[in-house]
Amino acid sequence: GLLAFGIGDVFDNESLVGSLAGSITGPLLDFGRIAAEIDGAAAGKRAAFEAYRGAVYTALGDAEAAYGVVATADAEAAAAAREAAALQRAARLANARFEAGLADFLTVLDARRAADASGERAAAAQGRARRARVLLWQALGGGTLR
Numbered sequence: 001g002l003l004a005f006g007i008g009d010v011f012d013n014e015s016l017v018g019s020l021a022g023s024i025t026g027p028l029l030d031f032g033r034i035a036a037e038i039d040g041a042a043a044g045k046r047a048a049f050e051a052y053r054g055a056v057y058t059a060l061g062d063a064e065a066a067y068g069v070v071a072t073a074d075a076e077a078a079a080a081a082r083e084a085a086a087l088q089r090a091a092r093l094a095n096a097r098f099e100a101g102l103a104d105f106l107t108v109l110d111a112r113r114a115a116d117a118s119g120e121r122a123a124a125a126q127g128r129a130r131r132a133r134v135l136l137w138q139a140l141g142g143g144t145l146r
Contacts, residue, residue, distance in 0.1 A: 059139075066136035073129035080118070080125040087115040 094111035097103035 059141075062139040063136070066132070066139040069132045070129070070136050073125070073132040077122070077125040077129040080122040084115070084118040084122040087111070087118040091115040 091108070091111040091114070094103060094108045098105060098108045
């Protein structure tokens with residue numbers, strides 16, 4: 001500290017006063033402040049770890065769900081493609097029967113309508129399968145596609 005009784009004594013060496021007891025006992029009498037700061041930092045670290053763990057589990061769950069969607073969409077697209085192929089064959093067979101005089105034209109129209117509708121369903125299922133792959137890409141951290 002500084003002990004000066006006059007303005008002229010401020011910069012004098014004899015004006016400086018020190019106390020060793022205050023310097024030593026100050027850190028010892030913190031009343032648990034340092035321990036509380038250490039506990040607070042540890043609690044913050046635990047909270048950050050739990051937030052990280054939650055984010056990892058959420059990301060893994062999203063990726064697993066996206067894999068399931070891809071598998072389901074692929075199965076749907078394959079089934080729709082098989083249906084479309086079968087109905088295309090049926091339409092060709094109905095047309096051949098019509099040309100041979102064994103069936104009427106209404107049968108050909110119905111077979112053609114069913115084949116066309118099946119082709120639309122197959123195309124829609126293929127689109128859903130591709131969309132599922134995009135969602136999987138994003139779930140794995142691929143970001144947005146432009």
